[in-house]
């Protein structure tokens with residue numbers, strides 16, 4: 001198992017996990033799931049290995065892949081209107 005070292009935020013222990021992570025690509029929200037990452041047990045900070053980072057960039061840059069990916073709907077809340 002890859003050693004993610006200590007958390008750069010709080011110094012906590014990083015553990016490998018498969019996460020769901022959101023990215024904004026050209027104004028659109030894209031979610032990648034089953035993403036291997038190091039997650040801090042204390043503060044929840046997430047880091048990915050450099051090669052995983054490169055693969056993420058390749059996936060996000062693949063328009064065909066994005067077009068044929070399944071989609072999900074998410075709630076959108078306008079803060080100012082709701083809180084005022």
Ligand SMILES: [Zn+2]
Nearest residue numbers: 007010040043
């Ligand atoms: Zn941490």
